[in-house]
Amino acid sequence: MWIKVETFLHKKAGYLLLVPAIAVLLFLIIYPMVYSIWLSLHTWYLSKPQWFPFVGLKNYYVLIFEDKVFRIALFNTFILTGVCVPVEFGLGFLLAILLTREDIKGRKFFRACFVMPLAITPIVVGVLWRFILHPRYGILNYGLGFLSIQPIQWVADPRFALISVMMVDIWEWTPFMVLVLYAGLISLPREPMEAAKIDGASGWQEFVYISLPLVLPIIAVAVLIRVMDIIKMFDIVYVLTRGGPGDATEFLSLYNFRIGLNYFYMGKAAALSWIIAILVIILAQIFLRVVKLEKV
């Protein structure tokens, strides 16, 4: 009998060891996810918590087809993602290449500088930039004054508010691209480049046909992380503009926060969370297919 138990334990020990991890997953990830799906199919208003009717997909329908602010937030989120991520990638890649060049002096200093924006909490970044962008006391308008440019109401004018948020995001997150791509570039094997040089390839050809394909998986991961992250943009915009003026800088995450934690429509907020999650998954899949990461 004892031998049988011991044999059983020996064979199934792996499963037993998995139990704690599965338990944690179940309680901290799977259960909240399933519960949030369940919640998204109900109307649950925290000010009247006893009222919990099942409404099916109504929360999703209302958001997608009837909610004006949701559509504006979706549009703004796409614009923000579509502008910021390519700019951050372009600038980041350029700076990363410059950092790899041995003829540039002070590379260590610049590398350290690039870490600084990343080390600042996004809320603090928002506060900092609120000062920088202040129409009267801000250093940006002060600088523009030397170029005879009239003061701009960066966060108070709907024409500039979204641009202001983009500027701040680019300032904060370009260094992320720089550091990730720099790490990728310096870890590339030297042999293919040397072989190309011997074969007479120019610097440009070496970059386009050898470095770029080799670093592509790292680019894909960096861009993907940024896309997923920027869709969740909240802290900076909350401090900088609160989504205004009007709805000029309303984004999906900010709107989700408002629905859930300001208005307490928990069912609707859960539905919006799932819409955001599905959106991120779709974007990630499209992106991965476009760059054909699996084949690289």
Added chain:
Amino acid sequence: MLKSRLLVLVIGVLMIMATFLSTSVMAQPRIRVLFLTCPDALNLRDMVPEFEKKFGIKVDWEDTAYADIHTKEISDFVAHSGRYDVIMMDNPWLPEFAGGGYIESLEPYILAAGLDLKKDYDKKWPPGVELYPTIYLEDEIVPVLNFYGNWKGKLFCIPYMPGVQMLYYRKDIFNDPKEKAEFFAKYGYELQVPKTWAQFRDVAEFFTRPPKMYGFSWSAGKGNMAVQNYYNVAWSWGADCFAFGQGFPDEKDPIHNMPICNSPIGVKALEFFISLKPFMPPGVAAYEWAEITEDYISGKVPMMIQWSVFTPQIEDPERSVAAGKTGYAVLPGYPDAPINNVPGIIPGEGYSSLGGWGLVMNKDSRHKEAAWKFISWATGLTMTDEEFFNYLEKGFSNSGRIKAYTMPNTRGYKVGRYQTELEMYKAHLRRRPAIAEEVEYELIVGTEVQKAFVEEKTAKQALDDAAKSLYELMVRGGYIPSDQPLVWPSKYVNPDGTKVVQ
């Protein structure tokens, strides 16, 4: 052997002492309080040891930022955990907290403490509580007490840190003979503290000398700032947001719950609000409250309209060029306002939105007697005169008690703040709609007002859109049945936005 016996003896004595100490600590009531992180509350926090010594009640203090406090409170209510015994509540949340059954009526405790609580079923003041009796308590300011705590005739909240907007102006600039002469030459009347919005506009225009100085500082920031500042103008015009005005929604009459924010007088008031924009510093469309004060204390504007709670910064000589030079006045009014408008509005008088916070008791509290003792002490009801004076002086604070505004030795009295503040509380006060969805109301109307302010929409378009969104909000909240379309509530409000005289 002796050593080990001695050791056992010492351990035994220590264990008995520890048991005794822990029993006595356990016997001491312990309450947890949740406050907003703000100077007045932190000032009170420093005085908590005095309360603990006086009443033998241990207080676990917690304070949190504005962005979090509502969420924390609602989470605690919904979970029925009773984590917090005493809670600081922003006054517009009363319908949500009391209506949701989350907070305890304070009346049994007040009566048991022998405090003077009366109800007047005839006079019904301030306008808005006319469906229910007016509540009087000791020397509490009646409109503040009723707007903060009167929920369907029962008292749920005691004002702790009331707030009202006042007109702050630079006495030295207004009294400058050169400025006075120039103003007279331009406008044909004496430069004076504006009593009407027309005068206010003239004075603001006169002092607008960009980029060094602007007429005054205010805000049309998204949500809270835009809606409250706009209504400070709109109320004197006689406009209001819902047909039920300053009162409560009527469960039986959905027409009484219809939005009227887009009334012609509401639109005119918004147009006037926007017409003041050229006299405000650039960027006010995104200002937070603190930035208004910053303009004023740095000398960039000679006037501002701001909450009373900002006075300590204004009178701080190390931070403010306006310290000791500031005058306090009630908000301007609109003498041409129609006479049959909102009850309680007198044409020509100015009105401010009521702000500020009170203290309430969590219904799930397990230490209600101790919680009441803390509430009554912290709101000044049972503080000694010396404690009360020290509290006011230390933080330049205010209170819901009339006594706080009439003690001549306080700094607030000496600079003139308390007298004006009390006048505002007594007769120049309006409140935001008494609905549980007040936070959402602020954002709906505040966003539309901001859109009009930055010229994304006309005033009419913005308020029409706000009315549609408010109607949807009222349907969601169950105040209007979904089969009842949006209509103008002609039974209660005339087509121009004035009240129907019944």
